[in-house]
Amino acid sequence: MVLLYLFLIFVTYILYHTWWKRRGLPPGPTPLPLFGNALEVSKYPCTEEALKAWQKIYGDVFTFWTGDRAIVAVCDYEKIVHYFVKNGELFQDRPDDSNYTKYVGRGDHGVVHLNGDYWKNQRRFVLHALRDFGLGKDLMEQRVIEECEDLFVKIQKTLSKSSSDVDLPNFIDVAIGSIINNLLFGYRYTEDKLYEFDDLKQRVKQYVTASGQPAALIYRSNPQFYEKLPYFKDKLHRMRKQAIHLVDFFKVRILEHVEDLKNEDMATFTPTDIVACYLKEKRNREVDGEDAYFTDQQLVGLSFDLWVAGQETTANTLGWAFAFMIHNQDAQKKVQEELDAVIGSDRVITTADRPQLPYLQAVCNESQRLANLVPTNVFHATSDDVEVDGYILKKGTAITPLLCAVLSDEKYFPEPRKFKPERFLDNDGKPKKVDENIPFSIGKRQCLGEGLARMEIFLVLANILNRYKVLPGAELPSLERTRGFTVGPKPYKCKLQPRHV
Template structure:
């Protein structure tokens, strides 16, 4: 998809319209225009086109990824506020990420001790990242006894993301209730709604269990998102005056937000970390430079934390270059223009579907010379200090930029620095088609094994 977008950009320029089925999408590719529109005039570009399937998946205009209007605004602000609180003072965020980093290191060391020659580091990362998001939303991790639970939610998340590019899903999105009257559409409808029902039952059940376990009368600080949400619901109820149809903090909204945090936060981060490891293997000189920096700055097997971040310039550069090069979001989410506007003299009427194309920006040779080369040094200045240019926008920009950016950055840093410090990664014996780039909603490395050695 990103390769095709790249070709169209070359052929039709930095602003053009592409057709997605019968939907026209205005697409922006250059940074000055993207900043002028999505950032400076953020409100105009903050809408999302309504997806009919969402009436089934998210029970209407709910959640934070596809909702819009006051409900989206209040809930996005609330989620950011909760996440920020977790990152401050008690620093619950870093603690929870480090629990998983430690657990991953122990698991890999055990495998090495047990004589295992080659491992799937992506699988190990996958459950660690899933555990972090689950711990932040529901307050518990997927320890050894909960691996099946992780697989269950993961399987649903993968199904949901992959349906996005399924032509049947796209066709029926115009009106699933109408299309289900036709033979083939009918079996797809049955299959998909049954999948949705499974995950709804699962998340609603967890929410209800949580509700029973919390004493809402106490004024303890919440330690997970669902608890914070339930306390907010209680507070609004106690203050009175929330009318049924004006309640932006109802249970459907909570369910859909939990679903969104899980789906948007798990695969993205896990896949990026799998790319980090794959590139360290494919570019051994980069891995060597990384080890050199870690030996000079850290120099032993202690756990690396945020306190070390400003001294680990090369680690930061490797992460930045991985995010640019793996180009995860091959096609960015669609936005909806909320009022009539103009871009470079072109009329853009209200309700036009529009997006800024993250993937073509990250591969633009004007911003990143020789973009097809993996070169972390491009993010180091003449003094070897890490810097982040404004064109590096893997999380999108504007009012709808990634809500989990802070958490994702924390995870990318703590996992990359600690995995690289503890281990040396190498190709497996069979390295044919190693970590090929597959497009499954986002860019995923094909399953790969790696040889792994302790460094201490």
């Protein structure tokens, strides 16, 4: 009798996971209990290949599982616009990720994981802060140009010592890290601070890479449970260690600001970085009795989100861009011919030059498309019961506009694996808007830092390609896709040949 009961329990458990819980959802690969579809994902070289394979089998709207959580993937651009733009208020939430965020020490704070009025309030603050610190004005551009000039000094110093290959992605890493750190905390990564950046960068890389592994698809929904299992224990502890170190770093930087500002008159104080701006807003709201949205914990989470997203994504995009330039010397030659015709010297290129550099603009756009940096996107959640492609999804169902499917869709980008900047130019060689190129996502959750990232990508690419011909090193950069929440290129070195001697 006991064996019969155990058998019935087992059969019920299997039926629940393979049939009952999937009722009402779009079709998709059958999940395993506890594991979801992670084992199937692990059979592919990277997660996006699994997702695109499922799209071919199940269509433009399908369901896959991360552990016990269903994720509805929307792959078609027009459907993405219909749901996430035209009906964006129904798809603007984030799924409950509190088990994970608490486990890694940051809690439900920041801007990425928030919902409702809390999210709207923090989003508004970030957009205003970016505007106040010069986004769209000369001030922010000068910060980026300052890092470009410092980067040239480092490159020239390296070239003067040796004719060996240059680790260009590492130089760019530091430059982009310095920009976001200066924006957040008010200081750059000068020589005496490089040890700090190197430590942070390695921890961010390990954390982000771990977050995109098949194992993460299993344990993210309930890490407290999975850490009890031997296979997951070490993986979770390593990832948590890196995340907590990052959180502690941001806490220290914030406490330094609090100490520096404790005697300031906030009514007349003019902040010069985002953390100081936040602390001023927090204190002013406390005086007015409206401090609910502005807390110390929230500032830590916000710093985490902005630093990691602001450094990792832009630096990796530029790493891919120069790898594409090395592999596509004809495209690089066209960029440099355009630069010679318009600029004609090694002067600093600014955003004011952008309208006269259409081919370079096309290279920036194609680099972002082909880099396909965040292939799965950050998951959304339905904010109410809603119909999607004929299926009724309950409030809180996780759903994602699948960027990797759109950016590699042959309907919009013929020969999608090829680097072809011309797809962003019209017949007259002028910039052509391609709505389907959505590397920053789309709708109400579109990347907050898009304006800054586009500026950084343009200025760094323009100024390096104007000063140097970028050639293969001992080996061509690998264009192989790797696993990770963000997909960066494998490490590579290159030769830099000065163009204005």
